[in-house]
Amino acid sequence: VIVEVLAVGTELLLGHTVNTNAATIGTKLADAGVDLQYSSVIGDDHDRMVAAIRLALSRADAIVITGGLGPTQDDITREAISSATDRPLRFSDEYAARLKRWWESRGREMPESNLKQAEYPEGAVLLDNPKGTAPALQLETDGAVIFALPGVPAELEVLLDLYVVPVLAERAGEGVVVSRVIRTYGESESRIGELLSDLYVAKGNPSMAFLATAAEIKIRLTAHASTSDDAERLIAPLESAVKERLGRLVFGTDAETIEEIVFGLARERGWTLATAESATGGMVASRLTKVPGSSQVFRGAIVAYHEDIKLMNLGVPAGIIETHGVVSEPVAIAMADGAAAALGADVAISVTGSAGPDPQEQPVGTMVIAVHTPEQTMARTLTLPGDRERVRTYTTTGALHLARLAMSGEWWSGQPRRGRWV
Amino acid sequence: VIVEVLAVGTELLLGHTVNTNAATIGTKLADAGVDLQYSSVIGDDHDRMVAAIRLALSRADAIVITGGLGPTQDDITREAISSATDRPLRFSDEYAARLKRWWESRGREMPESNLKQAEYPEGAVLLDNPKGTAPALQLETDGAVIFALPGVPAELEVLLDLYVVPVLAERAGEGVVVSRVIRTYGESESRIGELLSDLYVAKGNPSMAFLATAAEIKIRLTAHASTSDDAERLIAPLESAVKERLGRLVFGTDAETIEEIVFGLARERGWTLATAESATGGMVASRLTKVPGSSQVFRGAIVAYHEDIKLMNLGVPAGIIETHGVVSEPVAIAMADGAAAALGADVAISVTGSAGPDPQEQPVGTMVIAVHTPEQTMARTLTLPGDRERVRTYTTTGALHLARLAMSGEWWSGQPRRGRWV
Numbered sequence: 001v002i003v004e005v006l007a008v009g010t011e012l013l014l015g016h017t018v019n020t021n022a023a024t025i026g027t028k029l030a031d032a033g034v035d036l037q038y039s040s041v042i043g044d045d046h047d048r049m050v051a052a053i054r055l056a057l058s059r060a061d062a063i064v065i066t067g068g069l070g071p072t073q074d075d076i077t078r079e080a081i082s083s084a085t086d087r088p089l090r091f092s093d094e095y096a097a098r099l100k101r102w103w104e105s106r107g108r109e110m111p112e113s114n115l116k117q118a119e120y121p122e123g124a125v126l127l128d129n130p131k132g133t134a135p136a137l138q139l140e141t142d143g144a145v146i147f148a149l150p151g152v153p154a155e156l157e158v159l160l161d162l163y164v165v166p167v168l169a170e171r172a173g174e175g176v177v178v179s180r181v182i183r184t185y186g187e188s189e190s191r192i193g194e195l196l197s198d199l200y201v202a203k204g205n206p207s208m209a210f211l212a213t214a215a216e217i218k219i220r221l222t223a224h225a226s227t228s229d230d231a232e233r234l235i236a237p238l239e240s241a242v243k244e245r246l247g248r249l250v251f252g253t254d255a256e257t258i259e260e261i262v263f264g265l266a267r268e269r270g271w272t273l274a275t276a277e278s279a280t281g282g283m284v285a286s287r288l289t290k291v292p293g294s295s296q297v298f299r300g301a302i303v304a305y306h307e308d309i310k311l312m313n314l315g316v317p318a319g320i321i322e323t324h325g326v327v328s329e330p331v332a333i334a335m336a337d338g339a340a341a342a343l344g345a346d347v348a349i350s351v352t353g354s355a356g357p358d359p360q361e362q363p364v365g366t367m368v369i370a371v372h373t374p375e376q377t378m379a380r381t382l383t384l385p386g387d388r389e390r391v392r393t394y395t396t397t398g399a400l401h402l403a404r405l406a407m408s409g410e411w412w413s414g415q416p417r418r419g420r421w422v
Numbered sequence: 423v424i425v426e427v428l429a430v431g432t433e434l435l436l437g438h439t440v441n442t443n444a445a446t447i448g449t450k451l452a453d454a455g456v457d458l459q460y461s462s463v464i465g466d467d468h469d470r471m472v473a474a475i476r477l478a479l480s481r482a483d484a485i486v487i488t489g490g491l492g493p494t495q496d497d498i499t500r501e502a503i504s505s506a507t508d509r510p511l512r513f514s515d516e517y518a519a520r521l522k523r524w525w526e527s528r529g530r531e532m533p534e535s536n537l538k539q540a541e542y543p544e545g546a547v548l549l550d551n552p553k554g555t556a557p558a559l560q561l562e563t564d565g566a567v568i569f570a571l572p573g574v575p576a577e578l579e580v581l582l583d584l585y586v587v588p589v590l591a592e593r594a595g596e597g598v599v600v601s602r603v604i605r606t607y608g609e610s611e612s613r614i615g616e617l618l619s620d621l622y623v624a625k626g627n628p629s630m631a632f633l634a635t636a637a638e639i640k641i642r643l644t645a646h647a648s649t650s651d652d653a654e655r656l657i658a659p660l661e662s663a664v665k666e667r668l669g670r671l672v673f674g675t676d677a678e679t680i681e682e683i684v685f686g687l688a689r690e691r692g693w694t695l696a697t698a699e700s701a702t703g704g705m706v707a708s709r710l711t712k713v714p715g716s717s718q719v720f721r722g723a724i725v726a727y728h729e730d731i732k733l734m735n736l737g738v739p740a741g742i743i744e745t746h747g748v749v750s751e752p753v754a755i756a757m758a759d760g761a762a763a764a765l766g767a768d769v770a771i772s773v774t775g776s777a778g779p780d781p782q783e784q785p786v787g788t789m790v791i792a793v794h795t796p797e798q799t800m801a802r803t804l805t806l807p808g809d810r811e812r813v814r815t816y817t818t819t820g821a822l823h824l825a826r827l828a829m830s831g832e833w834w835s836g837q838p839r840r841g842r843w844v
Binding site: 009010011012013014015016017018019020022023024025026027028030036037038039040041043044048070071072073074111112113114131133152154179181188189190191192193194197200208209210211212213218220222275277279280281282283284285286288289290292293294295298299300301302303304305306308309313342343344356357358360385386387388389390392 | 431432433434435436437438439440441442444445446447448449450452458459460461462463465466470492493494495496533534535536553555574576601603610611612613614615616619622630631632633634635640642644697699701702703704705706707708710711712714715716717720721722723724725726727728730731735764765766778779780782807808809810811812814
């Protein structure tokens with residue numbers, strides 16, 4: 001089946017909202033072996049929405065529309081489907097009663113406008129939404145199926161799993177698509193491309209592609225086959241070859257994140273973790289505590305934004321700050337050692353730096369990371385381009401990678417201190 | 423001018439990468455009064471990319487392509503433009519020399535594959551990229567202009583400002599689009615829609631639309647006029663009416679974030695800030711330190727993930743934990759008071775809770791927030807739906823809003839304890 005995604009909402013065109021829903025749909029469909037070929041955004045404009053639905057009906061077998069099913073006046077997806085398919089809108093008394101019960105069960109009175117959510121284009125099936133009040137719609141038209149789903153990400157996700165993915169996976173027939181993502185850190189995208197140039201296959205089966213995201217370069221291998229076992233067999237030799245070629249640049253596979261790797265290392269070694277952060281303001285700790293079950297190894301963090309906190313709560317000697325300045329490797333080392341002591345952790349990651357927009361002692365983008373382990377404490381200075389948010393994000397990722405290398409005993413060696421790789 | 427955005431990359435269709443570039447382009451064009459009408463995603467497939475460019479040429483006056491200009495083998499935007507417009511690829515010796523200098527200036531050897539970035543479809547102008555090695559391209563074809571920009575967000579942003587926005591703003595002529603976003607917290611989207619139903623204008627000038635994002639509901643007013651002053655004059659009366667109707671639900675305007683509001687309140691009152699976080703693991707501190715210049719008022723944070731840290735670093739009495747449990751209002755209050763004392767801050771925000779996936783003492787989604795101010799410390803328990811990441815994000819936003827209300831002396835009253843609003 002050829003699938004087209006239409007994300008509805010002027011806020012998407014204006015850039016007020018980022019289209020994460022298209023990514024969610026793409027991921028779930030690819031996991032089910034369904035190829036997404038078209039993905040577009042439409043504003044809250046009746047005529048353009050009707051034109052987009054008609055264009056999609058002319059080139060796709062399945063259309064997944066997201067957004068525009070809310071209770072407010074600018075939610076016009078139901079009307080647009082009705083116009084594009086020449087089916088009048090009907091009203092479901094049964095769904096209206098269910099809506100009233102939903103609000104009552106939460107002890108709140110239903111705003112009258114929510115009744116709009118009981119409307120549907122003739123012939124459509126209303127699909128129960130366990131997470132919200134807007135039902136999803138499924139409409140079979142000549143030769144194509146239209147799904148309309150709410151734009152609220154948590155609702156969309158559940159409804160995709162419940163209704164859309166099973167239907168489309170079945171219609172897609174036997175073929176499956178399997179992707180493997182090999183995650184690397186430490187080299188530029190072009191250097192990775194060169195290292196793999198003789199293994200590169202754009203249109204082959206499996207195919208290879210490169211993605212650069214926030215300091216990490218990923219290599220995606222994709223295979224089509226009739227079963228996932230067959231697809232895995234196609235991927236396996238290329239995956240091994242890539243991993244062997246890239247060696248320790250590779251840190252993970254598929255959805256595995258650097259924070260999960262760091263956790264795994266800590267659990268393996270029976271070590272606890274802590275952070276001491278200045279310029280990143282708690283971002284390293286936030287990333288680490290994303291991992292479910294992180295309380296098994298994560299002790300806590302001290303965000304030492306003001307110099308007082310570095311002195312008092314982390315015990316950084318005033319003399320070190322006076323001699324070397326607050327953005328320096330000796331201070332980062334004292335912070336990491338101090339956090340390990342103050343928080344009772346085996347491993348402590350520290351960050352100090354000048355994230356901008358105004359320079360702090362050092363030029364903007366000068367970021368110092370240190371990692372304390374039971375064996376030693378080492379520091380490294382990075383020079384990063386970009387604005388405050390980019391510097392902070394790249395530093396957070398860099399700090400987690402340095403922790404991985406320190407914990408696995410492979411502390412950075414022979415790699416450039418500056419450059420695109422971090 | 424009618425503008426179409428084409429974002430290139432199979433990773434976008436597969437959902438491995440979220441299409442933030444389309445949002446960036448939409449924002450910058452709207453700010454310049456240019457209406458974005460079409461936005462689509464294309465995979466790294468030569469034929470489909472050529473078809474998409476031809477479709478765009480048939481319905482738009484300007485096409486902004488992003489992605490596919492990198493140095494690796496799957497970067498085929500140059501080739502696709504060349505095929506879609508029937509112009510052969512040329513090679514720029516001058517740009518090739520510049521590329522070599524760029525790498526040399528960074529003390530690194532240029533991978534040979536980067537020379538690909540000196541290719542261009544005949545007739546295109548190579549636009550210098552101050553942030554990276556891939557030049558942008560500008561090609562005037564019959565009646566339309568094509569811009570091709572790298573997909574790296576930081577590079578894209580600079581190149582939009584330098585080349586794309588000035589050209590398109592000029593071609594768009596005199597008209598401008600002005601948007602005002604009124605930001606609210608504390609009520610559901612449908613309730614806000616009802617409160618404003620008599621003021622609602624979908625297609626008028628100005629028009630109104632609603633957006634729900636992570637616990638905040640936004641109302642966007644958009645006006646078209648020949649000058650921005652005229653557009654502002656169209657918006658002003660509706661903006662006042664909406665703000666008056668919604669009263670203290672409104673917390674900010676346009677890009678103003680809740681963390682900036684909290685900072686503004688602290689600066690006004692001469693207060694310093696700190697946080698003590700358990701389940702949010704530093705997310706509240708990360709949000710607060712996003713604000714440039716936050717070091718003026720932010721002292722620091724203690725992430726007290728393990729119970730030891732609550733006892734030792736925040737001084738929460740063991741008896742309070744024994745009596746009430748760690749996820750409780752008395753513990754949140756003791757954490758906030760403890761953080762204010764330990765970190766020497768006037769205002770401290772604390773969070774404890776059960777974020778999941780496994781319940782901790784209380785059911786998943788039970789989150790307790792407290793705010794210490796020089797006047798008093800108060801706590802509030804929220805019950806939030808969704809997974810770990812959603813619960814943590816909504817709690818972080820909720821904590822900042824509670825801090826705003828506590829600092830401005832309007833602590834929560836008469837509002838539901840549960841519901842979609844938080």
